[in-house]
Amino acid sequence: MMDTIIEPGDIARAYDFGPTSSRKDSVLTSPVSLFRKEHAMTRDDARRALGLDLNRPTALVQLGTGDSDVNEKMTAALSGLLGWKDLQVVLTKVPVDKDGNSLAPEGLDLKVVRYFPLAKVLHAFDAGICATGYNGVHELLPAQVPTVFVSNIRGTDDQEARAQWCNDFGFALRADQANLADITEKVKMLQDPAVRKRLSNKCAELPNTTGGQEIAAMLYQLAVEQKPVRSKSFTFARLMAQDHINRGLRHVANLGLRRVALVYRFLNPHITVQEIDQAPPVFGSHITAAELHPLIKSATRYEHLIEGASDSYRKRREEIAFAAYGKEMIVTKTK
CATH class of the missing domain: 3.40.50.2000 (Glycogen Phosphorylase B;)
Structure with missing residues (x-):
């Protein structure tokens, strides 16, 4: 059901005899590491x-x-x-x-x-x-x-x-x-x-x-160029049904109750009576505990950015943050 399965390489792959070692349905990349010679300090x-x-x-x-x-x-x-x-x-x-x-x-x-x-x-x-x-x-x-x-x-x-x-x-x-x-x-x-x-x-x-760079390139290609691989509808339905059954009768019952609740809410929707602008989140690429602790504990939302990222990356992150946090909905039922 996935478009691509990506497997990060391991320098010791030759000694891997685990359950997935012989599978051929993934794309193998070079090893992934945070260490970069060009970024490492002397x-x-x-x-x-x-x-x-x-x-x-x-x-x-x-x-x-x-x-x-x-x-x-x-x-x-x-x-x-x-x-x-x-x-x-x-x-x-x-x-x-x-x-x-x-x-x-x-x-x-x-x-x-x-x-x-x-x-x-x-x-x-x-x-x-x-x-x-x-x-x-x-x-x-x-x-x-x-x-x-x-x-x-x-x-x-x-x-x-x-x-x-x-x-x-x-x-x-x-x-x-x-x-x-x-x-x-x-x-x-x-x-x-x-x-x-x-x-x-x-x-x-x-x-x-x-x-890391190889995986980023693959994800970019998936996002902007390739059309998603559609799973076979019957196979997808069968796997989903099997998943629900495997979780037990209580899960099936809860699933049914949730569907009933969704139908009820569709027929009797909440009414939004007020929208309040939220304080914009703080953006930064802080890395030390002294810097991060007050930001994380603060009531203002904090968005951590990749260090050295492009202006377009930051702009897109700001758009996503505004869409997610932009307004607080005060919801009441008036009828």
């Missing part, structure tokens, strides 16, 4: 933006916290950084458990940063420790950050397969997520300058992550 500029020392080594740790096993992985990873002279460790969240107890061993200089998009400042880091999610892999490796991947095994994303591919082909180090000692050992390897240089140089061989 090492020194990125460190200034994050408030880091320009001359000390820096490691980025992007691992989750919460469940006990996840917390243990965080502690094991941070333990592997002990002994790295003058190291400053950057995290994206405070390393504490649900009771507020620290997960970090004594002796590390920790700094929690909130910067978006982090891809813009990745050149600040000499090493990275990260889960093997799609975004982490396709940002850290194109930025040539020497990385140890510690996979999460929840959900449908096969992070272990992606980590194994990166390890087998020399782009990163894979830690056994089920072995805390191995996590510590693999992270400790990042203290060796030769290991970091080897991994960084190897990452320079990766293909360009231009999938």
Whole structure:
């Protein structure tokens, strides 16, 4: 029922043996990443933006916290950084458990940063420790950050397969997520300058992550040139009926009541007695928490724009916002 199915590419696609790996009904693009060499800050500029020392080594740790096993992985990873002279460790969240107890061993200089998009400042880091999610892999490796991947095994994303591919082909180090000692050992390897240089140089061989531009071009073509592919009416009706049946009798009953309510409202419509102009929304491309917090909490609507977007893009966004928020309808029933 879709005009096109778009599948973002994955650098580790060769190790994908999941349920959709053999399907041929999608358009495969290059990998998608927020990292762009032309937009990324230099090492020194990125460190200034994050408030880091320009001359000390820096490691980025992007691992989750919460469940006990996840917390243990965080502690094991941070333990592997002990002994790295003058190291400053950057995290994206405070390393504490649900009771507020620290997960970090004594002796590390920790700094929690909130910067978006982090891809813009990745050149600040000499090493990275990260889960093997799609975004982490396709940002850290194109930025040539020497990385140890510690996979999460929840959900449908096969992070272990992606980590194994990166390890087998020399782009990163894979830690056994089920072995805390191995996590510590693999992270400790990042203290060796030769290991970091080897991994960084190897990452320079990766293909360009231009999938975002490719997908944007496809969506543009769909919007302005192609006629939509019409689904077969019988097939569409059958799938919709099957969907409703699968949800159970309560859903079917609610669907019927909704139809009755719509018929009633058609015969007995509300009457609009007053229209009030709404305050125009605030438009901006803010990225810091300090800037975004008051805007999001404000009673005035906030519309976030893509940084560096064209004037025509902004104009169209303003038109859509006015159509959506332009007037407040005060509705009463007068008869």
